[in-house]
Amino acid sequence: MKIRTFLLTALILLGGLICQAQYQAKDLEKLIKQFNEVTSNSDKAAILYKIGLWYEHDKGYEKEIQYLEQAYQLERKTGNETGQINTLQHMVYAYKQTGLYPDAIDHSEDLLKLQQKQNNQTAYNNTLKDISMLHKLNHDYASAIKIDRQLVTIYKKNDDQKSLVKTYADLGFLNLELDNASQALKEYDKAQKINQNIAGQGNLQGDLLINMGFIFGRELKIQDKAKEYYQKALALKQQTNDYGAQAMLHNEIGQIDYKSGRKREAQQNAQKAIALAKAHPGDQKYNTLAKSYQLLADLHAKDNDHKTSAQYYAQYLEVQNVLDSLENERLLKQQKQLRKVQAENKKTRSRLFAKERRRSRMQDQLLKQENELKALKIKEKEADIIRKQQQLQQEQLKTAELEKDKIVQLLALAEQKQKTAEQSALAEKQRMLAEKQKLENEKKQEELERAKQEKIAIEKEKELQKTKLDAAQKAQKLKEQELEHVKERNQLRDYLFVLFAVVVVLVLMGLISTVRSRKKLQVKNNLLNEANNEINEQKEEILVQNEELNTRNQQIEMERVKSDNLLLNILPFETAQELKDKGSATPQRYGQVSVLFTDFKGFTKLAEELAPEDVITELNHCFTAFDDICKKHNIEKIKTIGDAYMAAGGVPVANTSNPIDAINAGLEMQAFMAKWKADKLAKNLPVWELRLGIHTGEIVAGVVGKNKFAYDIWGDTVNLASRMESSGEPGMVNISGDTYELVKDHFKTEYRGKIKAKNKGEVDMYFVKGVV
DSSP states (O other), X not given: OXXXXXXXHHHHHHHHHHHHHHHHHHHHHHHXXXXXXXXXXXXXXXXXXXXXXXXXXXXXXXXXXXXXXXXXXXXXXHTOHHHHHHHHHHHHHHHHHTTOHHHHHHHHHHHHHHHHHTTOHHHHHHHHHHHHHHHHHTTOHHHHHXXXXXXXXXXXXXXXXXXXXXXXXXXXXXXXXXXXHHHHHHHHHHHHHHHTTSTTOHHHHHHHHHHHHHIIIIISOOHHHHHHHHHHHHXXXXXXXXXXXXXXXXXXXXXXXXXXXXXXXXXXXXXXXXXXXXXXXXXXXXXXXXXXXXXXXXXXXXXXXXXXXXXXXXXXXXXXXXXXXXXXXXXXXXXXXXXXXXXXXXXXXHHHHHXXXXXXXXXXXXXXXXXXXHHHHHHHHHHHHHHHHHHHHHHHHHHHHHHHHHHHHXXXXXXXXXXXXXXXXXXXXXXXXXXXXXXXXXXXHHHHHHHHHHHHHXXXXXXXXXXXXXXXXXXXXXXXXXXXXXXXXXXXXXXXXXXXXXXXXXHXXXXXXXXXXHHXXXXXXXXXXHHHHXXXXXHHHHHXXXXXXXXXXXXXXXXXXXXXXXXXXXXXXXXXXXXXXHSSOOOEEEEEEEEXXXXXXXXXXXXXHSOHHHHHHHHHHHHHHHHHHHHHTTEEEEEEETTEXXXXXXXXXXXXXXXXXXXXXXXHHHHHHHHHHHHHXXXXXXXXXXXXXXXXXXXXXXXXXXXXXXXXXXXXXXXXXXXXXXXXXXXXEEEEHHXXXXXXXXXXXXXXXXXXXXXXEEEXXXXXXXXX
């Protein structure tokens, strides 16, 4: 029954988590949809800000940075200072969570300028404290000291005594980290002198005196001064219930007395330390007990009281066993907690990957729909062009049909006129040739033959009009027929000449008839020539229209080429081709990819000194050179984030040479920056320097986004490559141990040792010195 209840509860909780994840995913979809619908920059900035906060809640800090960066740029365009401040605050948090402390510092400095402009002193002071903390996290203690100095000036002006105490104490800690013990002592002394005049700060005063005692005793080796400050701290701690601190101080004083030969005082302090430690409820008492028992054992051994010394030493061993047991328990708890965190991280990664896949599928569907709409619009344009072409051809055919009908009508009219003329000529012949019936019959036969030939010619002319291309040949045939007719007429003339005296009237009529026939043929030829001229004009119009269509087709082709080039400028060729062919791009997993990160040190300082246009010009100059270098070494540029540049080798086409290619590209980038720096320094102009890191491993690559395509890569390899950059030095190429194993036979390297990286523990790192 209990098992059933437990399973039911687990299912309910799991269902709630799934519903919550789906609800959150719907929130993101809703925000993306709203972003695509709005047009003003202020509305877009507000929605991008909300999307960034969604990713912050989902712990997708890199995505948060991407969207907040866009929102920040839009807020700057609209001049919304409040929006800029809110966006920068979350960007600083995201950079801090990802371990990109230099970027967090740069954006915090931008935040300072806005807060100073709004005269918001409280927010300004808090941001300065955050910058100091970020410098400490980045182990840049010197820069943290500079910020604390500014805070000291501000707190003195405002007479903020408590904040001055904390800041001076922080300066003491920072100088101690830089092994500057004397300066650390001065800072702690300033803190305690101010703090002693503040009521209710006795416990803090004791802590400050303890720190000064540690510096005198352990750093400066001035034991009397150390004891003096320990005694002052003890007097303050005795006014509180902090028995652990009291026990520790008695033990420290006893150690000093033992070294100074004051055995009795040392023994008394050790016994007091033991008594106070036993009264302390925490596990911290065991450290003091162990040190005190060991001190008593050493004191009695020095007095040759070996029995008592052995008793104390046995108690020391007993306490030390307890400490070892506690240490083992602590280690076991840490291991258990570590396994629990790893399991939770694994579940979180699986859940995030599932969410990312759902988002990716959703974005692929939206992208596919958008591409289908674009393809549909293109098809509609093409169909419109084809429809216009068809209409133009139909109009041309109609015009040709009309011209054809005109020619047929003209031919029919000519035929009708011809028949009328023939009938008139026949009647005249009957009146004039009444006496010579035989000759008249022959003449009629001759006229019939000519009419027949003329009908044949007309039929041929009709065929000429239908075929158009054979018009010249048919005209030539008509001319040949005319020559034959002339020949026959000459033969007839010779025959009539013999019978001139008898048939002179018939000859005259024949001549008249011949002249009329020539005129009729001339009229027909003129009509044919006019028809041919009109046909040629129509052909010329068709050629002009075809030329216009070709011009339009060329313009369409040019626009298509421009679109393809624009797409290739945003996406790799293979990904762009897949988008064109399928309408979507499938995410790909790559087993070996070398990721390259760069970031400019001193960029913020230079940006303050130069005009914004000059900053963009210099940044564009450097990134353009990086683009050329990446193209030369077969490296794919992924994106830029502010003054950071990200590229990868081995994508979108996998290869095994990408570690070598990436390092060659990195060396050439550093060489370019060295030359650029030398040119700037020669002109007495400000400069910045380049940090560059490379790591090789497994990633997932693909296209994200709906309105603006973006080719991006994901995976732990990307995060570790970023750590290589932030842990590097200006002017150097810093690579991980995994990359080193792949290129150690090709490059000269310098082992830097195991260096701590944010969330990665200690990582082997190497500087690349050159090619073997």
